[in-house]
Structures are given as structure tokens and as C-alpha cells.
Amino acid sequence: METRTIEQLSENFQQKIDADIKIEPNDWMPDNYRKALIRQISQHAHSEIVGMLPEGNWITRAPSLRRKAVLLAKVQDEAGHGLYLYSATETLGISREETIDDLHEGKVKYSSIFNYPTLTWADMGAVGWLVDGAAIMNQVALCRTSYGPYARAMVKICKEESFHQRQGYEIMTSLMNGTEVQKAMAQDALNRFWWPALMMFGPSDAESKHTEQSMRWRIKRYTNDELRQSFVDATVPQAELIGLTIPDPKLRWNEERGHYDFGDIDWDEFWQVVGGNGPCNKERIEARVKAKEEGAWVREAALAFASKSKSRQN
Amino acid sequence: MEESTYTFLLRLGDDSLILGQRLSEWCGHGPILEEDIAMTNIALDLIGQATNIYTYAAGLTPDFNDADALAFLRFEHQYLNAILVEQPNGNFADTLVRQFFFDAFRVPLFEHLQDSKDTSLAAIAEKSLKESRYHLKHSSEWVIRLGDGTELSHERAQLAVFDLWRYTQELFHMDTAEQKLLAQDIAPNLENLRGIWLETVETVMEKATLKLPTNQGFFGAGRLGRHSEHMGYILAQMQYMQRAYPGMEW
Amino acid sequence: MSSNEWPLWEVFIRSKQGLNHKHVGSLRAPDAAMALQNARDVYTRRSEGVSIWVMQSALITASDPKESGPMFEPADSKVYRHPTFYDLPDGIEHM
Numbered sequence: 001m002e003t004r005t006i007e008q009l010s011e012n013f014q015q016k017i018d019a020d021i022k023i024e025p026n027d028w029m030p031d032n033y034r035k036a037l038i039r040q041i042s043q044h045a046h047s048e049i050v051g052m053l054p055e056g057n058w059i060t061r062a063p064s065l066r067r068k069a070v071l072l073a074k075v076q077d078e079a080g081h082g083l084y085l086y087s088a089t090e091t092l093g094i095s096r097e098e099t100i101d102d103l104h105e106g107k108v109k110y111s112s113i114f115n116y117p118t119l120t121w122a123d124m125g126a127v128g129w130l131v132d133g134a135a136i137m138n139q140v141a142l143c144r145t146s147y148g149p150y151a152r153a154m155v156k157i158c159k160e161e162s163f164h165q166r167q168g169y170e171i172m173t174s175l176m177n178g179t180e181v182q183k184a185m186a187q188d189a190l191n192r193f194w195w196p197a198l199m200m201f202g203p204s205d206a207e208s209k210h211t212e213q214s215m216r217w218r219i220k221r222y223t224n225d226e227l228r229q230s231f232v233d234a235t236v237p238q239a240e241l242i243g244l245t246i247p248d249p250k251l252r253w254n255e256e257r258g259h260y261d262f263g264d265i266d267w268d269e270f271w272q273v274v275g276g277n278g279p280c281n282k283e284r285i286e287a288r289v290k291a292k293e294e295g296a297w298v299r300e301a302a303l304a305f306a307s308k309s310k311s312r313q314n
Numbered sequence: 315m316e317e318s319t320y321t322f323l324l325r326l327g328d329d330s331l332i333l334g335q336r337l338s339e340w341c342g343h344g345p346i347l348e349e350d351i352a353m354t355n356i357a358l359d360l361i362g363q364a365t366n367i368y369t370y371a372a373g374l375t376p377d378f379n380d381a382d383a384l385a386f387l388r389f390e391h392q393y394l395n396a397i398l399v400e401q402p403n404g405n406f407a408d409t410l411v412r413q414f415f416f417d418a419f420r421v422p423l424f425e426h427l428q429d430s431k432d433t434s435l436a437a438i439a440e441k442s443l444k445e446s447r448y449h450l451k452h453s454s455e456w457v458i459r460l461g462d463g464t465e466l467s468h469e470r471a472q473l474a475v476f477d478l479w480r481y482t483q484e485l486f487h488m489d490t491a492e493q494k495l496l497a498q499d500i501a502p503n504l505e506n507l508r509g510i511w512l513e514t515v516e517t518v519m520e521k522a523t524l525k526l527p528t529n530q531g532f533f534g535a536g537r538l539g540r541h542s543e544h545m546g547y548i549l550a551q552m553q554y555m556q557r558a559y560p561g562m563e564w
Numbered sequence: 565m566s567s568n569e570w571p572l573w574e575v576f577i578r579s580k581q582g583l584n585h586k587h588v589g590s591l592r593a594p595d596a597a598m599a600l601q602n603a604r605d606v607y608t609r610r611s612e613g614v615s616i617w618v619m620q621s622a623l624i625t626a627s628d629p630k631e632s633g634p635m636f637e638p639a640d641s642k643v644y645r646h647p648t649f650y651d652l653p654d655g656i657e658h659m
Contacts, residue, residue, distance in 0.1 A: 027629045049347070056342035060335060063555035063564035064382045065365045068338070069358055075341050076354040080606055083347045087590045090572060096592065097569040121555060121564065156589075160610070171564070178562055287343065295345025297470070298406045299568045301463025302594035308462065309595065346570070348591055348602040355605050452601060459594070 017218050022148040025091040033217055036210065037147055038092050039108065040219060042099045045085035046110035047135075048078045050103075050284050054118040055127055063121060070167050071124060077160050084153040091149045104289050111135075112270065113196045115278030122175055122182075122189035128168015130190075130197040133235060136161055137227045138201070146218035169238065176242040183243070190239065191247045198262075199270045201228040207267075232260050319432065320374045321394065321491040322501055324384075325537055327367035328395035331385055332545075333416060334360030335552055336403055345406055352452060356413070359445040366438050386556045390545055397534035398481035400545050404474070407467065410456040411474035417450035418514040419485045419507065426502035435500065454518045461522025468523065475524055480531030485511075487537055572621040573599040575606075577613035585617050593618070 004012075009028050016023065023029055052075045059075065062068035086096040102108045113131050118124065139161065142154045175186035202224040205211055214220035222230075232251075239246050250263035272278065337357035344350030368381035378384045398416060403409045424446055427439030460471040486508045488496070495501035519526055536542075555564065570592040576585035588607050593599035599618040607613070627635055643649050652659055 024629070026626065052342035059338045059341055060551045061554045063386075065361060065368075065385055066382075067564055069361050069365075072338055072341060072354055072358050072361070076351055076358070076609070079342075079347050079350045079354070080609070083351070083591065083606060084589055086347075090590070095569060097567055153589075174564055178564075179559075181559060182562060291343045291345070295349075295406070296568055297464065297466050298345040298349075298460070299570060299594075301467030302459045302598065303568060303570065304463045304467075305459040306595035346592065348593065348606060351609075352602065352605040355609070455597060455601065459598075 014216075017146050017216075020144075020146075020218075022151060023146055024148045032213075033219075034092055036214060036217065037150065037219055038089055038094055038099075040214070041085055041089045041092075041150055042094075042102065042108055043110060045082045045089065045099065046103045046108060047114065048082035048085060050110045050114045050288065051131075052078045052082075053284055053287055054114055054116070054280070055124060057118050058121060058124050061121070062124075067124075067171070074128070074164055074167060077164070081153075081157045081160070084156055085150075088147075088149040088153045100288075100292065104285060104292065106276070106285070109274060111200055112273040112278060113193075113200050114284060115273050115281045116192065116196050117280050119192075120185050120189060122172070122185040123193070125168050125171030125175060125186060126189035126193040128164055128166075129172055129238070130168070130193050130235065131200065132161060132164040132168060134197050134200045134231050136165060137231050137234075141221040141227070144218075144221060150219070172244065173242050176244065187244060190244050194247050195265065195269075196273075198228055198232070198265055199273075201225070201231070203267070203270070204265075229259055232262055236260055316374050318491040318494040319435070319500065320371055321489075322495055323367050323371035323374070323435075324392075325394040325396075325491075327364045327371060327384070328393045329399050329416070329420075330360040330367065331364035332393070332395045332548060333399040333413075334358075334364060335548060336399065336401075337409070337413075339403055340409065353409075356449050356452065359442075359449065363438070363442045363445065366441070370434050370438065386553050390541060390549055391539035393541070393545065393549070394537050394539055395541075396481065396484045397536040397542050398478065398484065400536070400542055400548055401478065401481065402544060405470055407460050407470040407474040408477070410453055410460065411471060412478050413449065414453035414457045414518065415478060415482050415515070416485075417446055417453050418511050418518075419482075420446040421450050421514075422507045422510040423502070423504075426507070430501065431499040450514075454514075457518055457524070458522045461519070461524040471522065472524055475519070476527055479527045480529075481534055483531055484534035484536060487533070489537060570594045573603070573618045574621050574624065575599075575603040576617040576619070577603075577607060578615035579613055581614060585615065588612070590621060 010030055013029060055071060055075050059068065059071050062071050086099060089099050090096060103110065118127065136158065139154055139158050143151055143158055145151045145154065172186050175182040202208060205223045205225045208224055211220065211223055236246055236251065248263045250261065252261055254261045334357045337353055337360065340353045341350065344353055364385065365381050368384040372378050372380050372384055378387065398412060401412055421443065424439040424443035428436050428443055430436040430439065457471060460467040486504045488504050492501055492504055496503050515526070572590055573593050574590050575588050577588050578585045591599065591602050591606050593602045596618060600616060603616045603618050
């Protein structure tokens with residue numbers, strides 16, 4: 001049997017990627033590709049799971065039966081999406097539990113936006129509209145990512161998430177059609193979530209250390225700044241349509257570029273929140289650790305029962 | 315007749331809503347992702363049932379316009395759910411044993427109600443029955459696993475059974491409304507469901523190596539609007555938006 | 565830290581009568597009965613299926629991608645196994 005050198009394997013690997021042939025779990029892949037995927041997919045999975053918390057915060061207080069059911073279904077979808085993504089990381093040889101322990105030990109990040117509190121019902125609108133809106137920009141692009149299990153998970157996720165942004169925008173629209181109190185509530189939520197939503201796309205291209213390699217491996221299909229721009233371009237007209245004001249005095253349409261220009265992001269805030277010093281970082285991780293620890297006896301019980309049943313059968 | 319139906323619908327709908335509300339507190343905090351998703355499915359079914367039941371009930375009363383008004387605008391004593399469903403989630407065993415006692419009651423109840431002379435009620439029951447049968451399967455499987463799992467899980471499941479047993483007797487109470495509906499073939503004799511319920515419970519308890527208490531437990535009056543101390547807090551959360559911002563659309 | 569992680573299962577769903585079960589993803593469950601329930605809750609929330617198979621991932625034997633040449637390429641040259649290999653006289657459109 002022929003033995004191939006790492007260089008040959010690498011070259012062959014890159015050729016497959018360039019030809020848009022998907023990489024599958026048992027295929028040869030460079031170690032760094034595997035590592036980058038594990039990092040990216042698990043961050044994404046953790047974001048889904050931690051992202052359940054700020055919205056879960058309002059399930060018991062949702063203002064109508066319809067809103068309650070929709071919010072429950074949405075947060076449940078996020079659990080499902082986390083699960084699909086953990087499954088994708090498992091195909092890379094790291095178990096879900098290991099991945100989750102990395103999160104709990106602070107070794108892996110999740111989207112910084114979930115470290116902001118949800119203070120009013122309007123935040124359910126803002127989160128759905130802006131946060132899911134920002135996420136979907138990224139996710140649609142990732143449906144064509146080079147790693148098969150990741151791409152398949154993203155296709156499923158995008159299909160399911162298509163209602164998430166709509167329900168958020170619908171909440172905002174209802175508020176903007178309501179009383180002055182409701183309009184103020186909606187504007188306040190936009191004011192608080194606009195900038196953190198723009199930060200969701202990550203540092204600017206000049207600062208982003210992984211972008212170049214990730215683009216070459218096609219585990220990223222657009223740069224952070226490209227995605228951020230698309231998001232602003234898509235969202236500004238939606239805000240205007242229902243009478244909301246984007247909290248950015250520098251925001252204006254640039255005819256020449258065919259895009260909106262917008263103000264500077266406060267990167268100090270971004271790095272503070274990413275670094276663990278956001279308003280809710282501590283609560284979010286504590287809630288996840290608590291769920292895991294308090295569920296341990298349940299998981300053990302089910303395993304014990306399974307092994308007893310097996311030995312009874314034999 | 316309409317008044318009896320209305321009262322009965324509230325008892326049915328409030329059980330679904332309050333238990334759905336309780337279960338939804340788990341969302342995001344379950345012992346494993348798969349179970350988080352499963353419990354949320356059950357909560358969604360229950361909230362859907364409540365919505366259907368209230369929609370029908372709202373047509374029978376001049377006091378409340380729609381399902382939401384019934385769900386969110388009543389005072390505590392106007393909620394007629396059994397005290398069992400408002401009990402706190404406690405640990406996973408407490409939640410699943412509560413769910414199991416309830417599901418084992420709901421399945422035979424809906425089985426009878428799907429043949430009700432009241433066709434609207436029969437239609438609601440037919441749809442709900444499929445959901446409740448799945449809920450019962452899920453909760454039974456878990457009670458068995460917890461009871462016959464580890465020493466710790468056995469202990470917790472047994473404690474949950476002892477603690478919650480006292481609230482189960484109320485489920486079979488025949489009040490004036492139920493008596494009247496029984497006479498018109500609209501609702502079954504709840505007392506007769508006790509036997510079926512007990513059979514289900516005993517079968518699962520045996521598989522789970524769990525014991526039932528020998529006493530009957532106390533007789534709750536949730537069906538009459540007299541609740542446990544937990545109910546006020548459930549409503550304080552659930553009705554927060556309506557109470558803070560009266561009369562607005564969301 | 566002792567691990568109490570449940571085994572991994574692969575989930576296959578028949579989306580409607582008449583179609584094959586198709587792999588849709590995986591999940592964790594303590595035993596087959598729970599795997600089936602979890603599969604129902606995780607993978608059929610939008611009426612995606614009418615039948616579910618679950619199977620422990622560890623029980624699957626997969627072909628090795630390194631062997632894919634000897635494994636699959638010899639079939640490529642057996643063109644006579646396909647109907648387009650054969651010429652039909654004019655006048656016969658379907659056979």
C-alpha cells in the first residue's frame with residue numbers, strides 16, 4: 001500500500017476543499033483543521049445552550065398563551081441546535097461531556113451577547129430580531145462549510161430557525177403598534193441590544209487572528225466585517241419600517257458604497273465581556289454548571305437501570 | 315348546564331396551564347439536553363391544551379373575552395386546578411412523580427371525555443388524549459428508572475411518592491358540576507377513574523420497586539379555588555405583564 | 565471526575581410511508597427505549613417522521629476512507645451494468 005507524506009495528504013486535502021468536496025469524519029484532515037473545527041463548532045453549540053438562558057428568563061412571564069408557546073418552542077429549538085452541533089463535534093473525536101466541561105472551566109467561549117441581561121418583554125423581541133438575525137447571517141453562509149457534519153447541522157438549524165427572527169420582529173412590531181409605554185419599551189430594548197448585536201460578528205477583520213486560515217479551509221465563508229455590514233444593511237430598513245431609531249448618530253446610507261456607514265464599535269466593552277466581565281457571565285456559567293451537577297444523579301440512575309436491565313436479560 | 319360545563323372546563327384547563335407553567339420553569343435547566351427538550355414538549359402540549367379548553371370556556375361566560383383573559387386575568391380563588399399541579403418542581407424525581415400521578419389520571423379521563431355528549435369537549439379530549447398517552451409513557455419510563463436506578467435515585471423517587479401522594483385524592487373528587495355533567499353524559503364519574511388510575515400507578519410502582527403510602531393523604535380544595543401557598547407566586551410571575559401593564563396587546 | 569455520560573445513538577427516520585429510513589443525526593440515551601423517546605422529541609418536532617430507528621453508534625462498522633479506491637473505484641468501469649450502455653434501434657423509445 002502506498003504511504004503518503006503529510007505534505008501530499010495536506011495538498012490533497014486542500015484540493016478537495018477548493019473543489020468544494022466535503023470532508024467527512026474519517027477522512028484525513030490536518031490536526032489544526034480538526035482543532036479549529038472543534039473550537040468553532042463547540043463555541044457555536046455553547047452559544048445555543050447558554051443562549052437559552054436569557055430568553056428562558058421570560059417564559060414564565062410571557063404575556064399571552066401564544067407568546068408563551070412560541071417562546072418555549074424557540075428556546076427548545078436552541079437546545080436542539082446545541083445538540084446537533086455537539087453531535088457534529090463528537091464526529092471529530094471529542095465527546096459532548098468533554099466539550100461541555102471545557103465551557104464550564106472557561107476554556108471555550110460562547111457568543112458574548114448572551115452575557116447581557118433580558119430586562120423587559122421587549123428584549124424577547126430584540127433578541128429574536130437582532131440576535132437571531134445576526135446569527136442567521138453567519139449560519140446561512142455556514143451551510144456550505146467544508147466539514148460535512150457541520151454543514152448538515154447548519155442546514156437543519158437554518159431551516160428551523162427561520163421562524164425565530166420573525167417572531168422577534170413580530171413582538172417588536174406589536175409593541176410599536178401599541179401604547180407609548182410599549183413603544184418606549186421597544187426602543188429601549190433596541191438601544192441596549194444594537195451594539196452588542198454588532199459585536200456578535202467578532203473583532204474586525206484586521207484584528208481577527210483566525211479569519212485567513214478559516215477562509216482558506218472554508219469553515220468560514222465570509223469575514224466578520226462582511227457579515228456585519230450585511231446585517232446592518234438588512235436591519236436598518238426593518239427598524240425604520242416600524243418606527244424604531246437605530247441608536248447610532250453616525251449611521252447613514254452611503255450611495256457610493258451601496259451600504260450603510262455606521263459608527264465605531266466599543267471594542268473595550270467587547271473584550272471585557274468576552275473576557276468574563278460582562279453583566280451576566282457569572283450567572284450564565286453558574287446556571288449551566290448547576291444543571292449539569294444537579295442532573296448527575298439522574299443520568300447515573302438511568303445508566304444503572306440500563307445495566308441492571310441488561311444483566312436481567314442475560 | 316353551561317355553568318357546570320364552564321366550571322369543569324376551568325378545572326381541566328387550569329390543570330394543564332399550571333402544570334405547563336411549572337414544567338416550563340425547567341426549560342434550559344434540565345439534567346441533560348435530550349430531557350430538556352422532552353420536558354419542553356410536554357409543557358407545550360399542556361399549554362396548547364389549556365388554550366383550546368379556555369377558548370371553548372370563554373364562549374360560555376360573559377366575564378372573560380378570550381383564552382388569554384381566562385389564563386391571565388383571574389384572581390387566585392378563580393383558578394380551579396388541583397393542588398398537585400402547583401407543587402414546586404423540586405428535584406427531577408419530584409417533577410417526574412408529579413407528572414406521572416397526573417398523566418395516569420389524565421389518560422383515562424380523556425379516554426372517557428372523547429365520547430362526551432358535548433362534541434366540542436369530545437374533540438378537545440381526542441386531541442389531548444394522544445398527547446397525554448405519550449406523557450404517561452415518558453413519565454412512567456422515568457419513574458421506573460429513578461426507582462430502580464441507584465440507591466440515591468430510589469431514595470429521591472420514594473420520597474417524592476410519599477410527598478406527593480397526599481395531593482392525588484383531589485383528582486377524583488365529584489363536585490356539583492361533575493355530578494350534573496355525569497347525569498348528561500358529558501363527563502365521566504371521576505370516582506370510577508380512581509380504580510384505573512390506581513392500577514396504572516401500582517404497576518409502575520412495582521416495576522420501579524417503589525412503595526405507596528398506606529394513608530389516603532389530605533383532601534385538597536384546589537378544585538374550589540383554595541390553593542396551596544405556592545399558587546400566589548405562580549400567578550405573580552405568570553400575570554406580571556397583565557398586572558403591570560393593564561389592557562395592552564402584546 | 566467520574567463520567568456518567570450516556571452512550572451515543574444514531575437516529576434514522578422514515579419521513580413518510582414508502583420511503584427508506586434515513587440517517588438524521590445522533591443523540592445520547594441510557595438505553596434503547598429512552599433513545600427512541602429522545603429521538604422522537606429531538607428529531608420529529610416538526611412532523612418529520614412516521615417511523616424511527618435508533619442504533620448505538622458503537623455498533624456501526626464503517627468502511628475506511630483510505631481504502632475507498634480499492635473499495636469503490638472498480639465498480640466505475642463496469643459500465644455494462646447501466647442501461648445507457650446498450651444501443652436501441654430507432655423506433656424504440658422506451659425499454
